Amino acid sequence: MSPRSASVNEELRRRSRERLLGATVELVAERGYEATTLADIADRAGTARGLVSYYFPGKRRLLQSAVHRLMHLELAAALERPPRARDGRERLARAIDAVLGLARDRPLLMRTHMAGILQEDGFLQCPDQQRLAHLLRDTMARYGSADPESDYRLLRALLMGAVVAVLLPGAPMPVERLRAELFRRYGLDWELGVPPGPSPREGFDTPAR
Template sequence: MSPRGAAVNEAMRTRSRERIMQATVELVDEHGFERTTLADIAERAGVARGLVSYYFPGKRLLLQTAMHRHMHLTLGAALRTLTDEDPPDLWLATAIDTITGLAIDQPRLMRTHLALILAPGADGFVQDDEQRRLGALLQAVLRRRGAADAATDHAVLRSALMGACIGMLLPGAESPARLIRDDLFTRYGLDPALGPRAAR
């Protein structure tokens, strides 16, 4: 039997990493961060426990990377429902509704993600490949609206989206999602009738 080629090995590594990240998102959403162990993640992903630590040096980093993947996959799926004939404002409205929608639909998951980023002693905001994929999607949306400097405008949009999610999830001081949405749409000059959450 001939040994596997480099391309096959790389594909297997990629699939293992993806299964680990997907399992992490599922388990934290179901049970919370503290009650989810690396052993649980390995079992759900169908990989050896040591492989989780090999790819991800800690549970905090793993969740942040997994969340970035979850966000760009969710956003990518939403944007694929649009066409080049759709107005640029609809693309941005869809992006805003999709990202903030995670705070509405999966509050424990998004609250945990934000808390770990902001916690004292945390590694801060990790700019990994998964985060760059999310950033690329948002920058492409901004370029559709004519952004001259999509990278800078993306940093502002990212901050606005994170702030919006924090506003909706702040324990004991949660702001209504509709008010947060109206504020973001006003800030970007968007018609509130646009976007997947317009009718909700």
């Protein structure tokens, strides 16, 4: 049997890494961070335990990469959902809805992710985060930003703050109110994206851009 080519080996490594990321999201969402071990993740992914350490320098970094990959996939799916959004305002609305939707639908996972970012190791700029950043930066460019890089960073900060507000133990804010505030800031009509319900008309006056 002839040895595998470099391209085949690279594809196998990519698949192994993606299985580990997917297993991490599943297990942390089911059990929480502390109850999930690297051995559990390897077992769920169907890979050798040593591969986890080969690809990732620890569980915290693995979780950040896994959540960034999930966010990238969710955002990409939202932007490409038929009918495909070409208008910058529609794309920005879909981006906001995708991120707020993760906080609403996967609270344990996203709360764990946000808590990890605030710890000593901080924010991880991994390949998965960079893909997510590219989509958000491109969204701001299509929205009409004169400085997509700076405006992407501001959008990221606003979305992170909104996610924390949704997940804040004991004092969560409703997604609808946070969405309304973000839409107002960017001059977006409530009907864009995927509205979570009727427009909260009280106090929701969308400014003209």
